[in-house]
Amino acid sequence: MQPTHLPTTESAVRAIRAIAEEYRLPLTVTDDIGADRTSRRTAADPFSSLDPDGSLPHEAFVALDGTPAVTVRLFPEEDAEITVDRVEFHDVPRDAVPAFLRSVYGGLAHTRGRFFPPGLWLVVPVPGDTTYKELVTSLHPTSWLLRSARNA
Template identity: 70%
Template sequence: MGAHHPHLPTTESAVAAIREVAREYNLEMLVTDDIGADQTSRRTSAGAFAVLDPDGTLPHEAFVELGGTPSVTVRLYPEDDAQITVEGVVFDDVPRDSVPAFLRSAFGGLAHVKGRFFPPGWWLVVPLPGDETYKEPVALRMLSPWLSGRVRK
């Protein structure tokens, strides 16, 4: 860890980037970003008493809910990564820089579900520009109408 990386986006700038995408797709957006260092939802490995980031600022996360279809939430962590949930399918460890492109893929119709009947398996595939692709398994019982409408054999 150690040095603060000024080139890495802050939680605020990541939220601003998500807000930009929400505006593009005309989505409602709800942000909860008052999560202080005493309440961060994970990463106790950083030491329970390490309240300040190396540069003296409070680490904080933000939780963003986007209205519209698909249903999407984004949890931005202080460690420059994010967890994005699309229709109940959880994508962990998405770099904060990739969040806007990920959301554009989800809302812009690039994200799709790949599946096969035997052996049964469904995956939500979210392609990003530059050959980056995120894939997570989808439980059959979780196939929402949006996910079902995105199935490609």
């Protein structure tokens, strides 16, 4: 499946809604619109809703209920932060979010543990030979993380 270009935060939210519907997951969406409301807007004038270029930035936070618990924070700069059962993936391109979520809910995401160096990693492969991998830092991994283990 070829990734679809998601030119706006709203188009990414629509794609996430479609995935939630496909997997029958309840979701909540919170939108922050305007430079005075988004988290990364340090360049805008105080109390200004527009960026210096006149655009209106849009940031969204999406929470998908279910197993595993997933949240997605979409930034105006075309990237996202995805958290899967308390494991944070920073700087995921906005265009990769749908494929990332399909891997998680479709059973492709898995954990790998190592004896040396010690650690448990959450691995999320997406089409196009891209794999996201983050260390599980929780001392008490969730049951979903433990169930999705594969041999290293």
